[in-house]
Amino acid sequence: MFSKEDVKEAKGKRPPKKGEKKPPSAPSRSRSQSQMPQVQHDAILAGGVFTIIGGTLMLISALLPWVIVEDQPLMFLDLLNLDLVYWVLPAASAVGGLLVFLTSLVLVRVFVSRKPLNRLPLLQALISMAGALLVIATFLLVRRDYQGSDALYGAGSFTDVVGAILLMAGSMLIHLMSGHRRKPSTTGFNALAERSGQPSGRKEWKPPESSVKAPTCPSCGEELRPGWKACPNCGYALLSDERERGRL
Numbered sequence: 001m002f003s004k005e006d007v008k009e010a011k012g013k014r015p016p017k018k019g020e021k022k023p024p025s026a027p028s029r030s031r032s033q034s035q036m037p038q039v040q041h042d043a044i045l046a047g048g049v050f051t052i053i054g055g056t057l058m059l060i061s062a063l064l065p066w067v068i069v070e071d072q073p074l075m076f077l078d079l080l081n082l083d084l085v086y087w088v089l090p091a092a093s094a095v096g097g098l099l100v101f102l103t104s105l106v107l108v109r110v111f112v113s114r115k116p117l118n119r120l121p122l123l124q125a126l127i128s129m130a131g132a133l134l135v136i137a138t139f140l141l142v143r144r145d146y147q148g149s150d151a152l153y154g155a156g157s158f159t160d161v162v163g164a165i166l167l168m169a170g171s172m173l174i175h176l177m178s179g180h181r182r183k184p185s186t187t188g189f190n191a192l193a194e195r196s197g198q199p200s201g202r203k204e205w206k207p208p209e210s211s212v213k214a215p216t217c218p219s220c221g222e223e224l225r226p227g228w229k230a231c232p233n234c235g236y237a238l239l240s241d242e243r244e245r246g247r248l
Contacts, residue, residue, distance in 0.1 A: 058135075099167055128170075
């Protein structure tokens with residue numbers, strides 16, 4: 001024998017009727033993902049890796065010797081004691097650290113939260129240009145102060161250059177690839193209108209132009225109308241068999 005609880009559960013789980021529609025299933029996670037193609041995802045990931053590595057190298061360059069004079073390495077603080085203009089060196093390193101943060105934010109938005117990037121890649125590219133200019137300015141200052149001496153460039157200078165190159169390449173790659181989106185596919189009449197290059201909507205039908213030439217007189221070539229028995233120009237009598245053959 002069935003208990004009352006079993007009877008209630010059976011009533012609650014009644015099969016749907018024929019006229020009833022099934023509730024829509026929840027959209028799959030893959031459909032809610034970003035509309036970027038896989039190639040674009042890979043390019044942004046590669047640009048992010050380049051930018052993070054470049055920014056890290058620029059940060060490390062501030063802690064390494066920039067100039068070696070008579071086997072004595074000169075760090076950032078030593079150069080700053082010589083001239084306050086050498087503040088461009090830590091400024092370049094700060095730009096590298098800022099771009100590491102911005103790149104991490106871009107990667108999170110692309111691969112995790114699926115939020116739009118908006119103007120973030122453009123801002124990143126502009127900041128990377130400013131960082132490259134600061135690195136160039138630092139090299140010009142070192143060349144101005146130590147040109148003609150036995151001074152050598154230290155590990156910090158080479159690390160800064162390599163970091164600036166990777167920073168520029170990665171930021172530009174992210175900026176270029178993030179601007180492309182896959183267009184939503186159109187269906188129905190709109191897709192047909194796009195393929196034909198014509199605007200959608202109702203169009204008036206126009207009959208095709210007739211390719212049959214107007215009848216002419218076999219004698220003088222005067223244009224005639226159907227049903228005429230003689231040419232009004234030369235008086236040529238038109239026979240019925242000529243009209244039947246389609247000469248007119």
